[in-house]
Amino acid sequence: MNLYEVIKSRYSVRSYLNKPVEQEKLDRILDAARLAPSGSNRQPWKFVVVRDTETRKKLVPACSNQEFVGQAPVVIAGVGLMPDRIMSCGVPGDPVDVAIALEHVALAATAEGLGTCWIGSFHQDQIRTLLGIPANARVIEVMTLGYPADHPRPKTRKPMKELVCYDQWQ
Numbered sequence: 001m002n003l004y005e006v007i008k009s010r011y012s013v014r015s016y017l018n019k020p021v022e023q024e025k026l027d028r029i030l031d032a033a034r035l036a037p038s039g040s041n042r043q044p045w046k047f048v049v050v051r052d053t054e055t056r057k058k059l060v061p062a063c064s065n066q067e068f069v070g071q072a073p074v075v076i077a078g079v080g081l082m083p084d085r086i087m088s089c090g091v092p093g094d095p096v097d098v099a100i101a102l103e104h105v106a107l108a109a110t111a112e113g114l115g116t117c118w119i120g121s122f123h124q125d126q127i128r129t130l131l132g133i134p135a136n137a138r139v140i141e142v143m144t145l146g147y148p149a150d151h152p153r154p155k156t157r158k159p160m161k162e163l164v165c166y167d168q169w170q
Contacts, residue, residue: 006110011152012026016072019147022050025112026074029145032108036101043097045140048077048131055130062126063119063142072117072144077131078102083138098140105143116147120142 001009026049033047050056051074060070069075078101080094087093106116119142127139 003109006107009152010106010110011115011155012117013072013144013146013148013150014066014068014117015144015148015150016068016115016144017149018071018072018073021114021146025114026145029105029108029112029114031117032104033101036082036097036104038097038100039085039093040080040099044080044082044094045083045101046079046081046137048079048102048133050075050077050131054083058130059101059142062123064121064123066119066121068117069119069142069144072146074145076102076143076145077127077133078143079133080138080140080143081136083136094138095140102141102143105145109145113147114145117124117144119143 030047031050033045034043038044050059056072056075057070059075060067063069078098080098083092083094085093087096102118106118109116122139122142124139126134127142129134131139133139
């Protein structure tokens with residue numbers, strides 16, 4: 001699959017097969033995150049990769065009772081290590097850097113025949129406690145990973161003219 005096919009194929013998977021993710025595939029996917037760009041190449045992140053069945057089940061209530069979180073064979077917590085860093089443009093750095101890395105995960109997973117889903121509805125304190133994340137770090141995002149048991153729904157996207165303008169805001 002070329003890059004544009006991967007981008008078009010990626011979708012939010014909310015049902016997973018009971019099939020483990022091969023370590024070689026997981027390693028390639030995590031390496032894609034490692035290679036992601038970050039501000040000043042700081043790589044201010046850590047990824048907690050959860051494969052343990054009991055821990056994944058405990059993540060369900062921490063992720064607003066989304067059952068597929070416990071069903072996915074892998075759950076990744078993307079943790080920002082510099083939660084107080086503000087970029088010179090006034091935007092917090094960790095959410096940007098971690099999101100770029102996790103999007104690399106999503107695209108690499110798609111290229112490997114796997115699926116992912118971004119989980120933005122979670123309880124910071126519960127995830128932190130369950131995964132032993134220190135107080136000086138912040139969970140930015142949680143992502144499920146595994147073999148899809150569902151199929152993509154048709155995507156609706158706004159037309160380019162609503163999203164893009166050239167040279168000046170229009």
